[in-house]
Amino acid sequence: MSKKANLKGFKNLLHDFAESVSSNSETANEYLREEGFDIDMLLNKSLKHIKKTELILNAEKNKSKVENLIQEALIKIKRIIEKNKGLPTAKLAEILSERAPAFQFRSLEKWDDNQIIEVLEDIDLINFIEEIDEAN
Amino acid sequence: MSKGVRIARELLDQYGIDDPSEIPLETLIYGRDAIIREKPLSNCDGRIVFGNKKSIITINSNIEFEGKRRFVLAHELGHHEMHRNEIPVHFDNDATLQYFKNGNQETQANEFASEILMPSKLFLSQSERKRFSPELLRELSNLFLTSLTSTVYRYFDFGRHPICLIYSYNNVVKYWKRPDEYPHFLINRINLPPPEGSVAYEFFNEKKIYTKANSKQRVWKSTWFNLNREEDDNDTNFYEFCIITPKYNTVLSVIWEEI
Numbered sequence: 001m002s003k004k005a006n007l008k009g010f011k012n013l014l015h016d017f018a019e020s021v022s023s024n025s026e027t028a029n030e031y032l033r034e035e036g037f038d039i040d041m042l043l044n045k046s047l048k049h050i051k052k053t054e055l056i057l058n059a060e061k062n063k064s065k066v067e068n069l070i071q072e073a074l075i076k077i078k079r080i081i082e083k084n085k086g087l088p089t090a091k092l093a094e095i096l097s098e099r100a101p102a103f104q105f106r107s108l109e110k111w112d113d114n115q116i117i118e119v120l121e122d123i124d125l126i127n128f129i130e131e132i133d134e135a136n
Numbered sequence: 137m138s139k140g141v142r143i144a145r146e147l148l149d150q151y152g153i154d155d156p157s158e159i160p161l162e163t164l165i166y167g168r169d170a171i172i173r174e175k176p177l178s179n180c181d182g183r184i185v186f187g188n189k190k191s192i193i194t195i196n197s198n199i200e201f202e203g204k205r206r207f208v209l210a211h212e213l214g215h216h217e218m219h220r221n222e223i224p225v226h227f228d229n230d231a232t233l234q235y236f237k238n239g240n241q242e243t244q245a246n247e248f249a250s251e252i253l254m255p256s257k258l259f260l261s262q263s264e265r266k267r268f269s270p271e272l273l274r275e276l277s278n279l280f281l282t283s284l285t286s287t288v289y290r291y292f293d294f295g296r297h298p299i300c301l302i303y304s305y306n307n308v309v310k311y312w313k314r315p316d317e318y319p320h321f322l323i324n325r326i327n328l329p330p331p332e333g334s335v336a337y338e339f340f341n342e343k344k345i346y347t348k349a350n351s352k353q354r355v356w357k358s359t360w361f362n363l364n365r366e367e368d369d370n371d372t373n374f375y376e377f378c379i380i381t382p383k384y385n386t387v388l389s390v391i392w393e394e395i
Contacts (some may be wrong), residue, residue: 047152051151055167066190067171115179118194119183124192126185
């Protein structure tokens with residue numbers, strides 16, 4: 001047999017061997033274990049890598065979406081924010097209690113106007129973001 | 137296992153995170169559908185406002201130290217994970233971020249934050265074979281990118297060497313904590329000034345702050361503890377290391393014995 005035919009035969013043999021090992025997970029695992037690989041550790045590590053990658057992709061997607069939504073929402077609520085700035089404390093506290101009823105249980109009298117205005121801004125912001133998000 | 141620790145471990149497990157340095161904290165927060173805004177806040181370090189699904193976490197942009205910033209963010213993430221259906225807003229300041237004098241939700245959020253930033257298994261493996269010292273606390277704090285204060289509390293819970301913690305504010309002891317079955321009796325000084333001879337006393341009365349190199353100071357056992365019958369101060373080796381925050385006039389004394 002020629003050298004070329006020999007090499008081809010050897011390649012086919014290797015291919016068949018690899019095929020028989022990889023087509024059966026038990027054989028494949030046994031082969032890898034014999035070669036000194038820790039299968040469970042490798043699987044665990046790979047799985048964790050996949051989970052982390054999914055988290056990173058999801059976080060990037062959320063962040064980029066939210067950054068656009070914040071800009072859009074801030075434009076929409078700008079007028080409300082400005083209006084709130086001119087209101088007396090009692091009125092601000094009233095609006096806050098209406099917008100978020102659970103606030104009636106908090107000691108609102110200890111809050112300063114800025115805190116109430118900022119929280120109202122956040123409440124409006126999150127509501128608008130969720131509305132726009134759902135509409136899209 | 138407390139709720140805060142359990143939820144934090146479930147989260148780390150869900151994303152295959154063994155070591156918090158593998159994933160930026162901000163990524164974890166955005167991945168959980170919370171939004172981070174950074175701006176100056178007048179009366180608090182962090183705030184969270186819940187929507188139906190998302191939350192806005194606002195962090196005070198004036199926080200000087202990265203360790204504290206990370207703890208506040210992790211604490212707010214804890215509220216996002218555990219308390220979204222309970223109260224629509226949480227404000228967090230130095231008081232709520234302290235471990236010991238708050239309600240259930242703040243404690244849960246603190247426990248959550250500690251486990252997220254310093255997973256107990258990793259914390260133990262990084263500290264168990266090392267001798268306790270202020271340097272070790274700084275090393276752990278640098279490793280986990282956490283504040284020295286939160287690292288001390290973590291060490292109290294998971295470290296191998298027993299330590300006692302005494303928190304003073306405005307020259308008054310507000311709180312103390314010692315390990316269960318600690319063999320020495322800590323004198324209860326709640327609402328009293330720190331004792332003469334303590335490092336805390338030196339700060340409040342003489343404005344003395346030791347350099348890093350000298351931050352481990354020998355103190356007599358009788359300064360903070362009862363002496364047993366027939367026991368002499370010279371029989372024991374007690375040390376005090378203080379984390380001082382002049383801005384808030386607080387001192388966290390870490391007391392330990394070397395045998």
